[in-house]
Amino acid sequence: MxxxxxxxxxxxxxxxxxxxxxxxxxxxxxxxxxxxxxxxxxxxxxxxxxxxxxxxxxxxxxxxxxxxxxxxxxxxxxxxxxxxKVKQLKIQHTAFCDEERELSKREYEKLLRAVKQCEDHTMLLIIQTLGNTGIRISELPFITIEAITSGKAEIRMKGKNRTILIPKGLKQKLQYYATKHEIKKGPVFVTKNAVPYDRSNIWRKMKYYAEIADINPSKVFPHNLRHLFARQFYRIKKDIAQLADILGHSNINTTRIYMISTGEEHQRILEKMQLLL
Known part of the structure; x- marks a missing residue:
């Protein structure tokens, strides 16, 4: 052949x-x-x-x-x-991730304060929306006026449909933003020409605000907010199957990657075991 x-x-x-x-x-x-x-x-x-x-x-x-x-x-x-056909490599799942890659909740809050201080209200709300829903940046257009009204967004991507809930606090912020910008239907995050925000611009702005907030820019990008959401949700609920449904994963092994703790967290667990004489 x-x-x-x-x-x-x-x-x-x-x-x-x-x-x-x-x-x-x-x-x-x-x-x-x-x-x-x-x-x-x-x-x-x-x-x-x-x-x-x-x-x-x-x-x-x-x-x-x-x-x-x-x-x-x-x-x-x-x-x-x-x-x-050939066999794929066998990869052992890592017990913990590199701290230089994962955005902590404290750093996330620090990033929000930097964006707020610069009065970039659109980016502030975009970051909070991604962080509080766990959606992908490509799914941002599904946060619509209709979704805000009902309190849930219907995500349709890659031939899959799922429903995500919008937290009450975020819903109020989105409603206020939409009213202020006179957005009455369709996606909330659009330019003056009613075009959805370009993902590359969002990515660049996040890097810019990371430097202002004195956070390693390699940690700050849209998909890492999805990782942060997953870790925070799992710490509270401890239900990986439900988390997989929320994130839209068809394979729980994909969700497991999001659950890997940082080396510092892993070290604290080891210290608590107290197996030394």
């Missing part, structure tokens, strides 16, 4: 027919092209795939390697060449 442009396009068309989201399709195309470039128009055998896997291991982190291999394996499944 030789990977050709025609085979790749056929694969992409099948993914579109099966209603995969655009971002996933783009990623799969990129991953299959990596394999095609590695093979350089040569015929593929199982030994080649093992060599490709070794090549990926030298260039990427384990999770990235598995992600690329998953795309290749799906491609071979569609080509009815199951003999070319």
């Amino acid at each position: 030789i990977i050709t442009k025609e085979k790749i396009n056929e694969f992409i068309n099948t993914l579109q027919y099966e209603e995969y989201c655009k971002k996933t399709i783009l990623k799969y195309r990129t991953d299959i092209k990596k394999l095609a470039n590695f093979m350089k128009q040569s015929k593929i055998c199982k030994e080649d795939m093992i060599e490709f896997k070794e090549y990926l291991c030298k260039k990427y982190k384990p999770r990235s390697v598995n992600s690329i291999l998953a795309a290749c394996n799906l491609f071979f499944t569609h080509q009815n060449r199951l003999d070319l």
Whole structure:
């Protein structure tokens, strides 16, 4: 079997027919092209795939390697060449995360104070909305006037539907913001031209305010607010299945990644065990 442009396009068309989201399709195309470039128009055998896997291991982190291999394996499944599929790497779940990556509740509050001090009311409310609902930045347009009125937002993304509740305090802030900006229907966070805020602008502004708040900018980005929400929710409820539903995860193992404590928290637990003489 030789990977050709025609085979790749056929694969992409099948993914579109099966209603995969655009971002996933783009990623799969990129991953299959990596394999095609590695093979350089040569015929593929199982030994080649093992060599490709070794090549990926030298260039990427384990999770990235598995992600690329998953795309290749799906491609071979569609080509009815199951003999070319290779096993993914076995990754041991980490007991704790790097403190340099996770945003703490204290840092989150510090960030809010910095944004408030700069009187950027829109960014202040966007950050609070992401932090208090656990939604993805791409799901922000589902926070609408209708959602505020009912107290819940219907999220429809990637072929999945879920309902998230809007806390009363956040609901009041959103209602006040919408009234002040004369937003009467549709998404709350829109520009003067009624266009939803660009995610890249939100990302850049968060980095800007992180520096003002004297917080490591590598910790401050929209998806880390989702992680913060998950950790805070789990500390109170201790129900990972419910949390998975709220976050829109179809696999609880994905939710488990959000639950990893920081090294400092892990150290405190070890000290409390008191197993020394």
